[in-house]
Amino acid sequence: MDKQKLIDTHKRIAPYIHRTPVMTSRLINQEAGAELYFKCENFQGMGAYKLRGATNAILQLSDAQRPKGVVTHSSGNFAQALSLAAQRLGVDAHIVMPSSAPKVKVEGVKTYGGKIYICDPTLEAREAEADRIAKETGATFMHPSNDLEVILGQGTAAIELLQDHPDLEFLVTPIGGGGLIAGSALAAHYFGNNCQVIGGEPFEVDDAYRSFHSGKIESNETTNTIADGLKTILGSNTFPIIQKYVQDIIRVTEEEIVAAMKLIWERMKIIVEPSSAVALAAVLREPLRFRKKKVGIVISGGNVDLGNLPF
Structure with missing residues (x-):
């Protein structure tokens, strides 16, 4: 770095x-x-x-990755950030959110065109669902905080x-x-x-x-x-x-x-x-x-x- x-x-x-x-x-x-x-x-x-990191990560996708979209799990702000960045850059966004996510943040994701998948409010459930979507769709997983x-x-x-x-x-x-x-x-x-x-x-x-x-x-x-x-x-x-x-x-x-x-x-x-x-x-x-x-x-x-x- x-x-x-x-x-x-x-x-x-x-x-x-x-x-x-x-x-x-x-x-x-x-x-x-x-x-x-x-x-x-x-x-x-x-x-x-979080719009900054989400935008950078999507801009770094390869030509082969972009059409397959991106997937993340987030209780709110990264979910909204990835949805908005993807919408602006013409990429599909799959968003796994726990059932405990604040309503204002769920509504935000909907506004920005992210496709929401609700799961149990545990990290294990979030990761498992994001993994499933990545395998099914070929979407690139983007971690809310740990992605370089x-x-x-x-x-x-x-x-x-x-x-x-x-x-x-x-x-x-x-x-x-x-x-x-x-x-x-x-x-x-x-x-x-x-x-x-x-x-x-x-x-x-x-x-x-x-x-x-x-x-x-x-x-x-x-x-x-x-x-x-x-x-x-x-x-x-x-x-x-x-x-x-x-x-x-x-x-x-x-x-x-x-x-x-x-x-x-x-x-x-x-x-x-x-x-x-x-x-x-x-x-x-x-x-x-x-x-x-x-x-x-x-x-x-x-x-x-x-x-x-x-x-």
């Missing part, structure tokens, strides 16, 4: 994505005691950064943030399957100036934190978190990148996630989903670490079930 690959990826997907704005809030800066720069991927097409082309695509949000603010001292992202933080860490390594990368993760699904400290990929017994986008575990491609280029992972409580989400809604007047608020919650949890520092925060998405808000 060299610098040139990231540059090529950014050029390749640029015509198909939004260069999202970087926003600041004087009031949140006061509360955090730091200078925070929010990369607003909630304004990305389909409402999340997806990881490179996700890193382009951090590239843009560092282009706008090259002097960032920290870059903080949420961490679920690890695609965003792995891509962001590569971007910070190649484009940053001694920029430390920190992950934010709920205590309720702290597999990445435990993996980071044990040196092997850990899983979760329960996934009882409001941050529905962060329930997946690290993969064989994301974990080594995280081990090499991420400095730390900060865990946050459910109450801290809700408070951070509410703060962004109230102070910045923008809609963010709970998973996105985890990064700000991590900064607010450890004020001494970030005091008077320039901190980039990737707001990962804004796909919220408005009928089921936590406040």
Whole structure:
């Protein structure tokens, strides 16, 4: 994963994505005691950064693969991202979704023309169904976070943030399957100036934190978190990148996630989903670490079930 690959990826997907704005809030800066720069991927097409990775992965398909389509399993944002990217690029998208997926995200997939297959809400069921579809249709499987082309695509949000603010001292992202933080860490390594990368993760699904400290990929017994986008575990491609280029992972409580989400809604007047608020919650949890520092925060998405808000 060299610098040139990231540059090529950014050029390749640029015509198909939004260069999202970087926003600041004087009031949140006061509360955090730091200078925070929010990369607003909630304004990305389909409402999340995942459009970047999905677009890159589809653009890398061979002429033989494209007519057979793509398949993934996802509870929401990657499902929508792959559906929209496929629709824009004229490729069929087969989307396996657990029965527990948020209604707003299922509706999004339908809007973007993805063909939905509902399965039991376990990783085993998701993988088995995606495998079946791949065998039946010849569709290329794309992992929501562990696919290398997806990881490179996700890193382009951090590239843009560092282009706008090259002097960032920290870059903080949420961490679920690890695609965003792995891509962001590569971007910070190649484009940053001694920029430390920190992950934010709920205590309720702290597999990445435990993996980071044990040196092997850990899983979760329960996934009882409001941050529905962060329930997946690290993969064989994301974990080594995280081990090499991420400095730390900060865990946050459910109450801290809700408070951070509410703060962004109230102070910045923008809609963010709970998973996105985890990064700000991590900064607010450890004020001494970030005091008077320039901190980039990737707001990962804004796909919220408005009928089921936590406040």
